[in-house]
Amino acid sequence: MKNMFDYMEKAPSLCEQIIKEKDKRIGNLVEYFVEKERRRIVIVASGSSYNIAMSAKWYLQELLNLEVKVVWPLTYTMYDNSYDNQSFIICMSQSGKSTNTIEAVKKAKELKHDVCVLTTNKNAPIKEYCEHVYEYGSGSDDYYVAKGFPCSNVFLMIFAVEVASRLNKWKEAQKKKEISKIEVEIAKLDNTRIQAKKFYEENKKSFLNCRRMMLVGIGSSYGVALEGALKLNEMIGSATNAYEMEEFVHGPTYEIRKDHAIIFIDNNSQCHERMKQLFTACKGLTDHVFMISNAKDYNDQKVLYIDGNSDYNLNVINSIVPFQTFSECICSELDLLSYNLTNYDFEQKIKTKA
Structure with missing residues (x-):
């Protein structure tokens, strides 16, 4: 396949x-x-x-x-x-x-x-x-x-x-x-895929060993977080959730442990400064804190920079690519069968497709 x-x-x-x-x-x-x-x-x-x-x-x-x-x-x-x-x-x-x-x-x-x-x-x-x-x-x-x-x-x-x-x-x-x-x-789609593969290789240990992933977005980037979490759930069976940026600090942050990974998605909207603040603060909770952004004012190796558009709502076309890339790379690295077949019987009983 x-x-x-x-x-x-x-x-x-x-x-x-x-x-x-x-x-x-x-x-x-x-x-x-x-x-x-x-x-x-x-x-x-x-x-x-x-x-x-x-x-x-x-x-x-x-x-x-x-x-x-x-x-x-x-x-x-x-x-x-x-x-x-x-x-x-x-x-x-x-x-x-x-x-x-x-x-x-x-x-x-x-x-x-x-x-x-x-x-x-x-x-x-x-x-x-x-x-x-x-x-x-x-x-x-x-x-x-x-x-x-x-x-x-x-x-x-x-x-x-x-x-x-x-x-x-x-x-x-x-x-x-x-x-x-x-x-x-x-x-920019092809180049984003290349950059995402490189970023994965540089941070492979974190992605492969984390026990849980938490994806954080706001506005249009929250939709990307939802899809990124779904891909990771479906392909590698990881415990992954998506959160709206401000809701993330109202409870979910109390769950964070040292073996959790957090990925922020900053599309350089009017919430950019708050996203930066959370990115920095979460480093005190786990070493596995990452950012995907088209904002140019980060100077951090844990930031995957995507060359973005002045209209931040258009960046969703590109900002999903890293999560698709991470899912496939982890799946391949661990030799997992994507869309875990242990759920086959469940899906047959709870059918949503004709």
């Missing part, structure tokens, strides 16, 4: 293809969205799709100047579904087979919500329940969602750009300028 790097290497060209084919891939979705005035977007998703939505939501919210909510499928189906007809429901499913997301689509139709589906395979079973189905463009063979995370973020960002352009009557030059910022992030 291919490893995660095989899929990661394909991500840049696929992201570029999404932009080149944006009229074909995203045009009809944009038309559907602008049919009426919208007050909010509700993204219904679980697993990696949820993490993708949490990474992209702040860019969508800022560019479109409307509320963006992210809700788990069962929560939407059973509880959180009281929305007016100016709300736009986006149901995300990488495979298009997730039964919980299919149930959410059915609930949206029952409530007469405007709903669409984003997936890697528009011919998946979910198409039977919704006439508005759109492909991200990452391909349906993405076992690790290694292509899917950057590709679907790019898809959602380009969607936001196209809608903002229509609603705000942008001149073509302004739209091109915004798209070029996304292209800058895509162009």
